[in-house]
Amino acid sequence: GVKGFSVYAGGELGSNPAVAVKIEDFVADNEILQVAEAVKRLFDKYGDRSNKHKARLRYVVGRIGAEEFVKLYQSERDEISKQGLKGDIPQLRDIASCFEVSKLNVDDENRRITEGNNILPEKTEGLFTIKLDLNLGDIPANDLVKVGQIAEEFSQGLVTTTQLQNLLITSVPRQNVEKAKSALEGLSIDVFGDDRPKVVTCTGAATCKLGLCLSRGLADAISKNLAKDDKQQSETIIRISGCLNSCGHHYIADIGLQGKAKRVNGVSILKPLMTSGRK
Numbered sequence: 001g002v003k004g005f006s007v008y009a010g011g012e013l014g015s016n017p018a019v020a021v022k023i024e025d026f027v028a029d030n031e032i033l034q035v036a037e038a039v040k041r042l043f044d045k046y047g048d049r050s051n052k053h054k055a056r057l058r059y060v061v062g063r064i065g066a067e068e069f070v071k072l073y074q075s076e077r078d079e080i081s082k083q084g085l086k087g088d089i090p091q092l093r094d095i096a097s098c099f100e101v102s103k104l105n106v107d108d109e110n111r112r113i114t115e116g117n118n119i120l121p122e123k124t125e126g127l128f129t130i131k132l133d134l135n136l137g138d139i140p141a142n143d144l145v146k147v148g149q150i151a152e153e154f155s156q157g158l159v160t161t162t163q164l165q166n167l168l169i170t171s172v173p174r175q176n177v178e179k180a181k182s183a184l185e186g187l188s189i190d191v192f193g194d195d196r197p198k199v200v201t202c203t204g205a206a207t208c209k210l211g212l213c214l215s216r217g218l219a220d221a222i223s224k225n226l227a228k229d230d231k232q233q234s235e236t237i238i239r240i241s242g243c244l245n246s247c248g249h250h251y252i253a254d255i256g257l258q259g260k261a262k263r264v265n266g267v268s269i270l271k272p273l274m275t276s277g278r279k
Contacts, residue, residue, distance in 0.1 A: 004028045009039050010061035010069060013246040018058045021066045023073045034085060038076040046072065118192050119177055122170070128177050130155075130169040132184065133193035136201060136219055137165030143187045154180040163249065164237070165200050167191075197236035199223050202247035204240075204259070211242030213259030 004026050011020025027035055039057070046064070048054045061069045118131035132139075132147065139147070147167065151159045156171035172180055184191055199222050202208065204215030219240050239253035243260075250256030 002028050005032060007032075007035055009073070010057040010066075012056055012058045013249055013251050014056070015244045015246075016058075017246070017251055018061070021061055021069055023070055034080050035077065037085065038073055038080055041076045041080075042069075042073050119181065124171075126174050127170075128172045128174065130172055130177070130180055130184070132167040132169070132191035133198075134166055134191065135189075135223060136199070136216055139167070139191075140188055143189060146187060147184070150180055150183045154183070163200075164198055196223065196226050197238055199226075199238045199240070200248060200253070201240040202242050204242035208242060208247075210245060211259065212261050213242050215240045215242040215248060215257075215259060218257070 005024070006022065007024035007027055008020035009023050010018070012018050023039075024035060043057055043060065046060050047057065048059065064072070118133060120129045120131060121127075122129055147159055147169070151157050151169045154172055154176040155169050158170050160168045160170065162168060169180065181192075199219045201215045201219035203211070204213060204217070205211030206214055206216060219238075222238060236254045238255045238257070239248045239250040240257045241248035241250045241259065244258060246258070250258050
């Protein structure tokens, strides 16, 4: 089959969260850069770059409506097609040309491989994804280089990031799983977790001018306290945003925390605001 995506645009998790609008039911992967160019051109024409607080696609959707938004997008997309603009994405090496992938899909073997670690079976029989748990999304530069080298040696050579601030090494053949895992255990940090709830955070006031609190410091403190609790729920996701802009996606967490300012006796103080979201 053809690899591709459904495409949505105009959504946001900021001060006024909005659900994105579907602009493509399906687009082939080699056309995705043309889609991005069409959306960019649409915003250049109809967005507001003079006001940084409203320089968002969702304000365009709110002003003209979802139906008109899709029509304008399609007009830009058609123009790009007429101009013959190309946007081919880099091609990954064929995993079958690098390794002889076992096609046997033995349930007991899959369970044995995945039990107690971050090795996940893929839809393609005989291939696995290795998930690297990163504390606050941090990884030393030297370790990151080694991760890339491990991916090149034992997989398709692709390392991707996740919204939970982890890394994934995809398309690892069954016979290479333990080799890759052993190599990853040689990093300077533990990337295989310990069943603690995942804490995700934005950069916070330490480096962001919009931040109201030190969200990374709070996340680190929460992680250290959770490490002391033997009754924790490993499936729980905690997200922290240093302000209402929701860069930490606190609206869609099991437990969401947002930095908020309140004036007391003429003095602005900070307080956390907790929300309950859904994954």
